[in-house]
Amino acid sequence: MVSLKDIAKECGVSTATVSKALNGQHDIGEETKARVRETAERMGYFPNAAARALKTNRSYNVGVLFQEEAGSGLTHEYFSGVLNGIKVQVEKMGYDVTFINNSYGVKKTSFFEHCRYRNFEGIVIVCADFASQGVLELMNSAFPVVTIDYTHYNCTAVCSNNVKGMEELLKYIYKKGHRKIAYIHGQKNSNVTRERLTSFYRTMEELHIKVNEDYIREAAYLETKGAAEQTEILLDMDDPPTCILYPDDTSLIGGKNVIMERGMHIPEDVSIAGYDGTRISQLSHPRITTIRQDTEEIGREAARRLIDAIEKPRTTLIERVVIEGTLITGQSVGELPENNIQKDDE
Template sequence: MKEIARRCNVSVASVSKAINGYMDIGEETRNFILKTASEMGYFPNSSARTLKTKRSHNLGVLFMDEAMSGLTHDFFNHVLESFKRTAEEKGYDITFTNGNISGQKMTYYEHCRYRGVDGVVIACVDCNSEEVRELVNSEIPVVTIDHIFDGRIAVVSNNVQGMQELVSYIYSMGHRKIAYIHGEDGSAVTRNRLGAFHRTLHLQGIEVPDEYTIMSPYRDADGAAAATGQLLDLKDPPTCILYPDDFAAIGGINEIRERGLRIPQDISIAGYDGIIVARVLEPKLTTICQDTEAIGRIAAEKLVNLIEHPKTALIERYTVDGMLFKGASVKRIEPSQSKNKI
């Protein structure tokens, strides 16, 4: 760094600021220093930077869904890609956190300490587990996605807004017999979506029969297919079925087609999430497109801010709206064709 400073005729402090991305240095000076450093073959050493700044510039990612789908998860892989991209723009690397290092069992908190991460984003795990709560209650900065802990920053999809918009659209298409195959009981996402589903229809004077709501795990095509069959076998079946997510909806589509029924001519359906596959199906799936780019970006921005400015960072909940994709899987019908028998 002293050699770079001499070559550029600036102070060592200016070189350090340019290389470490500090903002209190002129853009022209920064670019000149970085260009000179590159020409001299200088490459910053992360270990040395950690000793000086007391930060590893490494963010932990705790992500593990029940299906163990990892980065093949249609929704969260886009969220985490946005998180990764934003973190890297701010000079941070990411490390996936789990409970095993070379076969040695560790808690999530122990793994984070072992890796020396500056902070952790928590997404799609069992947030009620003791290990997760140990991490959340620790000194390590934490931001959660789609789950709220007291005293922690959370970035959440607006599941209430999304479900209200989806159900309102289906209602506007004339449907009154609307069923909902929802995700696991107990999760905040399910509670909000299910509550918004019932409330939106209640405000229209419709009380949903108990047999119209069935639990099936998220991203479980087989479970969704079985639940679809259960609904279609009812004496008074629904005219439209909502699924917990677009991937699960594919299972429902298979069951419907195996019965010789057509979508949407014989039965209408809708999903949730807005994954790419949903928009290339035939017919295109009616769904709520969640803003995965914004969710990941905001999570990274708030976590980095919490790490770098702990005294001024606000502990808040940041809500991201989704957008209705009308698709073509919900048929317009006359309301008289879809009256519930209550």
């Protein structure tokens, strides 16, 4: 491994001069700085992280909290996209990423204590129980924190545009002639659910469609079982919906299986739509109508905002940053014949 001493010998200067040149200090001439840096690069010098941490009192390490209940973990396309966006951007800006946990081996501790132990410079909370004491302690701490799809007064939040996404999806379904629209939404304690559900009611009102409250059901995100059960209930109604919206593309699979098991066809007998725009939704037959979330950009923007807060705390505001999604029309929402369209004022 190339050391400062090796570079100093090659350049004919002291190790102190090499150190100052590589750290950009002003008492070294520009010509010397350029020569030292060129030599360091040519010789393959790489600074020792531990030495840099001791010298600067900085770890250049950010923590990522990721705890999702469905058990999909890093295999889920939405979260893997966000996490990859964070990783790529953080590394590009000269930082490392470490996952946060609440234990040292067998010893249990809090998320906050783990962050202090690891000397993290900042934290991104990708998925967690935001109402839990451990997560609240983290968000209320002095650590710079960026949250994904959750708004907290002390943290910058990076969110997908759930309001606009739901509005675009509903208006597309409306243009296809559907008026009897069911919505199986995610858990009500979720900020994402609240935004999408509010947008659903608001858009239905704008379109002059009376909401049938029996069509509004709840099932967990990323789980097929609950969505399947709610689909059974909707299809067994005397006046079933012509289109069913699901919490996400993964839970939609549960509903789709129920429809197919009944010998029904999509979209001829019933239309369906998801959310997230996962790859599997577009490999499915028929291709799913959904909203694609720009997960990589959500992750990259979260990383940029966090490192701004770390490096420029005096000029960084706590903000809510919204990332736009894209409507994918797919093939799973069919067009109703004119005589099957319920009049808006009925």
